[in-house]
Amino acid sequence: MRQYTNLITILFLIFISVQSSFGAIKGGLTYSIPIEYKNLNETELSEKAEFFYNKAGKTMNDDMTSALNLYSILSQKNPENITYTLRLGYLYSLIGKDRYAKGSFYKAISIAPQKPEPYFYLGEYYFSRSQYRKALKFYKEAYSKGYNTHPQTIVRLKQIYRKLGDTKSLNALNG
Numbered sequence: 001m002r003q004y005t006n007l008i009t010i011l012f013l014i015f016i017s018v019q020s021s022f023g024a025i026k027g028g029l030t031y032s033i034p035i036e037y038k039n040l041n042e043t044e045l046s047e048k049a050e051f052f053y054n055k056a057g058k059t060m061n062d063d064m065t066s067a068l069n070l071y072s073i074l075s076q077k078n079p080e081n082i083t084y085t086l087r088l089g090y091l092y093s094l095i096g097k098d099r100y101a102k103g104s105f106y107k108a109i110s111i112a113p114q115k116p117e118p119y120f121y122l123g124e125y126y127f128s129r130s131q132y133r134k135a136l137k138f139y140k141e142a143y144s145k146g147y148n149t150h151p152q153t154i155v156r157l158k159q160i161y162r163k164l165g166d167t168k169s170l171n172a173l174n175g
Contacts, residue, residue: 082108116145
């Protein structure tokens with residue numbers, strides 16, 4: 001009888017652990033574990049995030065997931081750092097999370113409205129989705145805020161002017 005009791009107990013424990021794992025995988029369980037961001041080493045996290053960001057490429061993989069997770073933590077730890085916010089937006093853009101991507105880019109603009117980088121990245125976002133008029137607006141803003149010698153901004157402006165048939169603006173940019 002004791003063997004049956006032990007066997008039933010073991011089977012019950014296995015069943016419970018499988019149920020918990022299955023629920024967590026299927027999204028049935030949520031965990032709320034508060035993170036003390038101030039206790040994390042920002043320099044170490046930033047180095048790891050940059051490593052995975054550079055390694056990630058353009059397709060969803062473990063490196064991209066790691067970079068996304070680390071930049072999410074870093075942007076929570078230091079919300080005034082636009083590099084973290086821009087990279088987070090770029091990664092969201094790559095995986096098709098448009099709402100989060102735009103949110104990150106607009107957040108970067110609100111953090112540093114005088115810097116050209118957030119406008120450029122938002123222009124890239126819209127350009128990659130063939131929304132050329134919106135892209136033009138942000139590229140022109142980046143251009144006016146200091147990216148007037150930034151090669152990629154100038155190339156994108158020329159491409160958009162060609163696509164829109166705006167030869168006057170294209171000639172002014174070339175001249």
